[in-house]
Structure formats: structure tokens, C-alpha cells
Amino acid sequence: MLPLEYDRSQDRDIIVRDRFDTLRREFLRTIVTPEVIEEHRRSPLGQHSERLERLLIYFRQRPLDERYALRTVEPFGKYQVVRLSGHRGTPPRAVDETIYASANEALHGLFLHCIRDLLET
Amino acid sequence: MAQIKIFGYADKISVKAGDTIQFHVSADGTSTAEAHLVRLIHGDEHPHGPGFIEEEIDCVANGTWRVEKQFTQVGAFLEVADPDRKLALDGSITLCAFIWPTWPDVGHRQCLLGRWDNDKNHGYGLGINPSGRLEFWVGCGNEIDYLQAELPLQKQAWYFVAATFDARTGRATLYQEGVVNRYNSLLGKVAPVDYRSHVSEVFRFRQHNLPDTPFLVAGSRDWHALRGHFVSQLYCGKIDRCGVFDRPLRREELDAIRAGEPPPSFGMVACWDTTKGYTDRGIGDLVVDIGPNRLDANGYNRPVRAQTGYNWNGRNDCFRLAPHEYGGIEFHADAMIDSNWKVTRTLQLPETLRSGAYAMRLRGGDGTGLGEEYVVFFVRPRVPTGRIALLFSTATYLAYANERFATDGHIVQPMAGQPPTICEVDIEIYENPEFGAGCYDSHADGAGVCYSSYRRPMVNMRPKYRIAAFDLPWNFPADLSILAWLEHMGYDYDVLTDEDVHLEGVAAMAPYACILNSTHPEYHSERMLDAHEDYIAGGGRFICMGANSFCCNVAFRDDEPWILECRKTGGHWKAWAARPGEYHLATTGQMGGIWTGFQRWGQKLVGNTFAGEGFAHSQPYRRMPDSYDPALSWITEGIEGDIIGDFGLGNGGAAGIEIDCYRLGFGTPPNAKIIASSGGHPDNYIAHDEEGAYSHQGFSGTHNYILRADMVYFEAPNNGAVFATGSIAFGMALPINGFENNVSQLLSNVVNAFVRPGPLPSSAIREGKESVEHLAI
């Protein structure tokens, strides 16, 4: 928490949201295991274990400018992971050079970016 | 060299063989495009299907077209026709208006009303300056004098504002008072907010008017070397009654107008009564001047009428009940309902052209990426010949036109259960407001987009396109899988569009023994819904191919069927929410929202409608006991086992994406049977809130049997019948294994029975059985 910084923002909702997410992240970090990551690798879409589902629900609810997306380089052949700008008019930008050969591989690559963000914040 | 980009649209979405159609094309980085008429057969490039299929058609327009960059005026405003220049006031002046700004702090100047040339700095204007304050200014070319209010305007608050200018003394005065009541604004009385400002100053000079400057409301004239004249300083917010006088009104006179008294006629040049001309059947684009000069104003890019006014007090919920409380006209700086590009090419279609889904394929440069464009339109025969029609959901295509929810919508990832998959054209429309938005988007000022039109490039009504949010073909490209199936099976069919059904009613449907609709037939005008009901009740046989069917209520003007109006209200499944008091369609006066709100659930028409949605993963159907009823077993004839559709281009199953279910309490006909049903969808599938007045954790796929697609069959009067698939993914399962699969088998069983004249197999069998039983007794 950086109280002084928040004092300049009119929308106090952001303070509450950030506090909630701090606690939420604290818990979510404890459920990141190799098994959960492997479960996602095997099946990025569809019904998941409760642990994996909790992580995914959190990732999908991030503010727009913290969210990732796939960019189709070549339909059904080449995908990249990009990060959304959250600002209309500003295109998403690639997070790295990696090109994935399938949508599922790219979805897992994207998931690993989310996991990294979670563990590092 | 600049990247080559080609975009285009046609003036019509539905034509008949022999009709004339116009193409409007804009190009970047090239002055020529190779054009070729094509008939579209399959649109999904998924490797498990047949891929993209088009048929090149001979046509006089094929060949090289000259193309150029075309510009689009975005933003809604009013333009006053003033041929006698009554508003070119060189002396004293008063400008006044009720306003409700939505984005006063946008950071650039917004013109409320004035006769101002923003390029040459001539004329006068009242607006909001870059610091969000009310401002009056006059210009004489080389100089501008400004007078600004002491404090910024509050957003979503009603004000009465005015500027008076006494040409004799040079004194300019600003008048700004809040007219906030308990209902009409964002904040109420308890918020300690200061709305008032009264300032005055002596200007150094008088305004000088150019002869051809238009008087505009919500914008001002500008000029660009390539574009020529255009409108800038666009305003975001509502304007209620406003006027112009050729004398400085006194403070007491302005107080009286603020209090709702009629404006004084002495000195009145124009007085636009924004509530005048309303009818019980809707509101047009003309804003009536009740002053002495009859200087009516006309809306550009369809300013939103029927909005609550400064004096709305919460009792009346529609402009039809209290027009005088609905004087609000809402403007958005990024509204766009017509690109208004020059015609690039006019084509008379061959008389012999068969009915189908067509496109003018345009390629610039090497024709890859944004250098390739398909301008899609639908061709009906001059006289219906086929027994089958495929009805394309053009109203739904309009509602979704150029949606940006993958890049802009907070709710989309949680709803889709997956991150978006974005392609080049998604980024293009995200960067460039000239494409206009769809009814799933919000304007940059935060209000929902309630108008969508096909007189602009619709990048998602294209073959091959995949919706970014769900990484699926959506609407038109998905519906081509149904067309490809009809082609593959060798059926003789015509195509129809929602527009035909809206304009011609049941007459457009009546010639056909059997009509199939689309994967997602969601949006319907009242006339379309009535036509469907009359068609089925009159003996028509209808196959509802998709899901979330017949849910949303929309409206079109008869003379402008290319523009759809949609107000989102009712239930919590909506991309945005119409504001309180603004639930009614300005086009017709009818309430907007969902047909559920009118006791016209989709179930009442086709036996099932919206259960829920979840995307990301689809399921098969399982046969239900009714499918083994001897009277109904013809539907599943030739199908082995209980499982139907454990495959598909729509996330691996025939049941999924959005799913519809049977419900007697919502009007499913009592004789309806469930042939097959899905279930066990992932928990990302959440039940629609009509299923329960409260939400709880048990409203998701693995917890609740409501989350399922039902294949429903029932017979209607006069040998009519309905078969409804209840799933968006159903049509996308047809192409699997070269169209040889049990979903295809089932659909052909139904189509074959539906096109056969005389009683349906079920009633024939039932009657036969009844007579046997009778004999046995």
C-alpha cells in the first residue's frame, strides 16, 4: 500500500480493489503448483480443477491493460502472445518474440506469463 | 511504401438477380484493386473442415478498379439549413441551451452551438473548453476573444447555459446554472457540488461571419487539405431545448427560460424545440425551430433522440407519455452510421444469377492481409423457385458489426472463458474510429452504442473472419457452414435475409416449404418476429439452427433499413445498460431490450431459447426418450447410438457456445418433444438470469441441468412444424468428415421430411397408429 499516492486519486474504489486483489494474490500464489501448470498445458480450455479455475478466473478479471491476448500471425499455424493496451486506439503489443505453432500452445504460453506476473507481484 | 489496405461496403445487403448494387471502396497505399464477383460457399478455414470455398462468377465488373482513399465524418451533430444567413449575426447575440455533458474533461474544445469556422477563426460559438469549462468566443479571422466560466462543468448533470454579447458595449456575459433535480443527473442534492457560474468581460472586437459557415449544434466547421470541409470540436453529451437571439437577453429572462417558461419572442432568431415533431411511432432526425425563421436542424450520424431531458422527473418512462420531458438529444463524438463514401462502381447483377451469398472480392497489391476485402451481399431470385430458404440473420450481423469487445470489453474474458485471439483487422478497427462501432460497444464517452449500420465496412461480416473474443467464426462466416451443407447435400435452396423479412413480412417467407435460419438468430424487430410466427402457424416448417434465438428487440426505419436501433435493457446479459428512462426505441416508440419483456420468449416461437452461454468448450447431445417414439424416430433414422455431435468446428461439439432450452413456463408449446439434449457443460457456462431471480454458485454448467442445448420438435397448425437445435455449435458440426456425420444425417432427415408436401411423418404415423388402436378396441 502506498497511502500518499492514493490520496491524489478521487476514485476510492481503486484502493479497495487493490487491497482485495493483494489478499487474493497472496492466496493464489499458494496454489500454483507444477500439477496445476501441467493440467493447463494438457487442456487450456474446458472444465478444470478448482485450483486452476480459481487462477484463471483471477487472470481473466485483471484490468484491461494487464491482460494478455493471442495474436494470430497465421490462422491455425502461428500465434503470438500480446498485451492489451486498455486504451482505445493503442494496439496490443507483443510481449516477446515467441511464435507458437498452435492456439493451445499459445494459450499455455499466455498462462505462463500470467503465472509469472502473479508470482512476481 | 504505405501498407496496402482495402475496405468497402455495398449500398444494399439484399438484392435480387438483375438489381443494381453500388460499391463504395476506400484504399490506402494503392490506386487500383482487382475486383471479382464470387459466390461464397464456406467461410471457416478450420483445418478439420473443408476450408474456405468460393466460386468465381463471370461479371462485367470483374477486372481492375480505380480506387482512392476516402474519408469518413465521425461524430453526431445537428446542421441548420440557413440559406438566408439569418444566423450570420454580426451584432448582439444570445446563445442558450440546456446541456448534460458526458465528457467535459476530454481535453479538447467541444462546440455546443455556434456559427464557427474552426479553421479560419471566424464567427461565434458557445462550447466547453479544453479545461472542461463553459466558454463563449467570437472570432474575426486573425483574433479570437474568449470568456470562460469560473469552474469546470460536472459530467452527467443538467445545466442551463447561455452567453450574451452586447455589440454596442462589447460586453460578453456567461450564464451557467445547474438544473439538477432528484432524478435527472448523476448526483443528487446531498452532493456538495457547485454548478453555478456568472462571469462577464468586455471583448476587444466583434465577430465576423463568413458567408458559408454552417450553424452547427454539437460541432463546428473545420477544413483539411485532403478532406476539404469536415466537422470537428464534436460534443459528447445531451442538449435539450436551445436557441439564438439577436439581442443580449437579461438575467431575469434567462432565469425564466431556465424555469421552463417559453423563451421571449422579441429578438428570437431561432428556438429549437427538441420535443417537437415526436409521434407515437417514433422520432426522426429533424429538430424543429419554432422561431420566426423556421430554421430546422437536421441530425448527422443519428444523434440519439428520445433521451431524458432537463425536466425529466422519474415519473414517465417513455417519450410517448411525456414528450416535453424527453427533449434530450444525445451526441457522441465517435458516432457513425454511414461512411458516405463516393460510389466506386455500380453494377447491374446478371438476371441469371442464382440466389446465394455473394461478395465482391477486392485485392490490392499481393491481396494478402488487409489488402484483401470481401464486400458481402445476398442475392434472392427474382421469383422464388426453391422449396427451401436459408435465412441469414442480417439484423444480428448489424448488432455485432465491428464489435471491439475483445480489446475493449472488461467482461469479455471472464464470459468467454478464454483470452481473445486477435487478428490484423481487429487491431485496425481498434486503432481507427472511422469504422464505427456495433451495439456491443460503448462510445468513448462511456454510453452504449445504440445505432449500427451496414453502410460502412463491416469487417466481421466476411468469410474467414474469426471473432476475437471466442476464436470462432461468428454469425455470417459460421452461417456459411449451413450454406455449404445445403450445397453439399444437393438441396435446391434460395437465400433470404432479415431485411427482406422485416420489409415484406411473412410474404418473404411464405413461398418456402422449409426455412432454415442461422447459427445465432438473436435480434428481431417486431415485424420480423410476427412474420416468423405467422409463417409457422400458417403451415410453414421452420428449422431454428442456432441459439440465443429470438431474444433481442430491435427496430429499423422503413426508408433506412440499413440502420438498426437497439436499446439494452432487461436481464443482466447485456453489453451495456440503457439509462433509466431511456429504454424505448426512438425509431418506433416501442420498448427495447429483450423479447422476454413482452411475454414473447423465444420458446413461444420455436420451443426453446436462451439457457446460457460459456464458449470455449462444446459438448455432444444425448438422445432423449422422445427420439425413440415410433412417431418421431424418423428424425434420428440412420443414427447409431445415443451420442450425437461429439465433434465440430465450434469447439469440438455440436452443443455449445450459446445454448437454448425447452421451458413450458416460457411458452414452449405443450406438444413439443425433446429429441436430444446436452449437459455437463463446464462451469464457465452460466445460466441466463431469466432462469432465476437470484444468482448463486449453482447456476453453472456442472451444477445445473438448465445449462443444456435441447433439440426440440413440435408440430404447428396447418401442417406447420418447428425443429430447433438449441445450439450455436450445431451448424459448425455439419462440415466434419466431409459433411458425412450424424448431425448432418439428422438435419437431412428433418429437411427431407419438411420439404415433402402433405402431413408430417409424425402425424401420419400417429394417425395410422390411432386407427389401429381404434380397430383393436
Ligand SMILES: [Fe+2]
Ligand atoms: Fe449474441
